[in-house]
Amino acid sequence: DQQVKQNSPSLSVQEGRISILNCDYTNSMFDYFLWYKKYPAEGPTFLISISSIKDKNEDGRFTVFLNKSAKHLSLHIVPSQPGDSAVYFCAASIQAGTALIFGKGTTLSVSS
Amino acid sequence: EAQVTQNPRYLITVTGKKLTVTCSQNMNHEYMSWYRQDPGLGLRQIYYSMNVEVTDKGDVPEGYKVSRKEKRNFPLILESPSPNQTSLYFCATVPRTGGNTEAFFGQGTRLTVV
Numbered sequence: 001d002q003q004v005k006q007n008s009p010s011l012s013v014q015e016g017r018i019s020i021l022n023c024d025y026t027n028s029m030f031d032y033f034l035w036y037k038k039y040p041a042e043g044p045t046f047l048i049s050i051s052s053i054k055d056k057n058e059d060g061r062f063t064v065f066l067n068k069s070a071k072h073l074s075l076h077i078v079p080s081q082p083g084d085s086a087v088y089f090c091a092a093s094i095q096a097g098t099a100l101i102f103g104k105g106t107t108l109s110v111s112s
Numbered sequence: 113e114a115q116v117t118q119n120p121r122y123l124i125t126v127t128g129k130k131l132t133v134t135c136s137q138n139m140n141h142e143y144m145s146w147y148r149q150d151p152g153l154g155l156r157q158i159y160y161s162m163n164v165e166v167t168d169k170g171d172v173p174e175g176y177k178v179s180r181k182e183k184r185n186f187p188l189i190l191e192s193p194s195p196n197q198t199s200l201y202f203c204a205t206v207p208r209t210g211g212n213t214e215a216f217f218g219q220g221t222r223l224t225v226v
Contacts, residue, residue, distance in 0.1 A: 034214055041219075041220070043202050043218050044202070045217070089155060099145070100155075102154045102155040
């Protein structure tokens with residue numbers, strides 16, 4: 001049973017617009033959530049995180065929202081840039097800093 | 113420069129021939145783990161280590177072994193590789209457990225077992 005779900009395999013957005021990537025989870029014990037970005041032939045790189053005690057975290061163009069009651073989080077990228085084109089993985093952990101459970105990823109394509 | 117280094121980056125091998133993928137980190141991180149990435153399945157954890165001489169199974173440990181004899185190294189061992197272990201493998205480290213810190217990933221090892 002998949003504990004972290006990214007139901008959209010792909011997303012296409014025009015440059016300058018908002019990109020919204022969604023993630024759902026089933027395990028209410030998760031207390032830390034992260035987004036990773038991955039380019040081809042590279043390892044995933046950390047993008048932004050949020051603790052379960054918060055509902056929003058912002059870092060420049062990237063904002064993560066957490067809705068615990070719905071077991072849902074989303075990543076907003078505003079404005080989207082062509083360099084944002086990559087695979088985005090949502091991840092969660094029960095004990096922060098240890099085993100990460102990843103979603104299957106969403107491929108974002110930003111066209112200029 | 114803080115690094116997680118995996119070797120080799122690419123490997124083609126035959127079924128049954130033992131191989132080791134090395135992972136080394138220069139950040140003195142406590143926690144290290146191995147993931148495999150497969151199309152449509154995302155990243156799945158194989159094994160992890162909370163510290164030296166402490167290892168445990170992740171979600172997909174079958175067919176793999178690990179060891180953590182020193183803090184900086186965490187090799188992944190395939191005693192008898194099979195074609196279903198063809199995958200992209202990533203080593204990851206975390207500075208410490210229990211804190212809100214992210215994992216740092218190596219660049220990956222693409223393994224093909226024929």
